[in-house]
Amino acid sequence: MIFHVDANSAYLSWTAVFMLEKGHPVDLRTIPSVISGNPDNRHGIILAKSIPAKGYGIKTGESLFEARRKCPNLTVIQPNYNLYLSCSDAMYNILLEYSPTAERYSIDECFLDMSRSQKLCGDPVKTAHEIRQRIKNELGFTVNIGVGNNRICAKMASEFTKPDKVHTLWPREIPEKMWPLPVSELFMVGRATKAKLEKINIRTVGDLANADPLHMKALMKSHGILVHQLANGIDGTPVTPNNEVVQKGVGNSITTPKDVTTLGEAWKVLLSLTERACQRMRRIGCICSLVSVHIKTNTFLHFSHQIQLPYYTGSTSEIYRCALNLLAGMWDCTQPLRQLGVRLGNLDRSRAVQLSLLQTVDPLKEEKVDQTVDSIRKRYGDSAIMRGCFADGSTPPIQGGVNDGQYINIGGGFLDEDNF
């Protein structure tokens, strides 16, 4: 028995509750309003919208400029990630009272395995209503709860109608409730998969469920089999409590306030991103052997290169040197960049370093330097110590993400912190 708990318009309703508590006269949920980053820093993307804003055709992910064109008197609120974390933590803590097997799938979604709590809690639908009502009364925002036999059924059920609802999706209800939905509504079906399916006239979840699985495999390999199983409500993935999730990578990226046009600027941004990514990786006690760099040009072309090192390292300088080589291999300064990112993979927790004949610097010496810098930053703040190249103040010495360690255990098998 799995529950999927999903906060309705999470960022917006959390902000609305906070503002009402501060004496704001209007509930943001009742007027056309959105949560959006600052367009001056090129972060003007709609992160969440109210139901009245949805009525104007405003969509999550579109630009603020576009949204304002659809609704000129739109109320725009800047995001507040600390508040979102508090709300998410509070919701998670309520859920833990019902079952210890709770997985934070994202900042506003949790899976709850109620199989072992069923005897204690009784009727699952009644329990789901109780959780929904408690979150509404105690925390002030609404959630949708999907109840099903497995994760996919619970997840799909929570998406049916919003807000503040409990829906079930038992195996016998799948043909009636899930199959009439457009195929794009199915979990794991994105734009590319939808386009492939529509080419062979699969338009609803039911069409996909009744398609030949071998045909799906021929079309999309293992992903074809996966979506075919999901369309039939088959999913054996267990709910994994977050403290048991093994982190497989650390990523950090940023959209720069203005285009990066010179190599010098790009190096600095890359260094500041690498500093943060390495700091996070060392904090969870890991070293890595895979470094990848991705860039996005101002014409939205995306490039990425990665390198598999013959040894493991946790050194910021060593990883930065690899990142520079990767950047040099894919960017020749002809096209300005709007986004840069670094990702560290193949993490190893043993921290047993195989020394390499190819390394030109002493890794142990660098490790000591990094440890010292980390401890200074932990004690006195990020700006307490920085590299000399950042002294002119043109680029922050550490940037990217808002993470301060609290996101570490959110997410599925692969944590990509730059998504937050």
Add this chain to the structure above:
Amino acid sequence: MKIISDPIDVLNIGQVGGKPKPLRWKRRKEDEINQVIKIDSIVDIRDENKAGIPSHIYVCESSIDDRKIRYEIKLTPSTSQWELYRY
């Protein structure tokens, strides 16, 4: 009562094993002459966790100009801030 959420300065005493007990308070607006209000009685104390921010709400009564007025003040322990919450 309407939510105001104005920051206030509170004189309070700590109670062993319990929540702070407010005694007197005044508003923090600089352009006004801020009267110190004595809390005559605390009618109720409740805990809230709206938007995931734990707080203690004190329902208080004070006599102002020979009138007994009931209002709520809020303490947010994470920031140690007091507010005139609802009035």
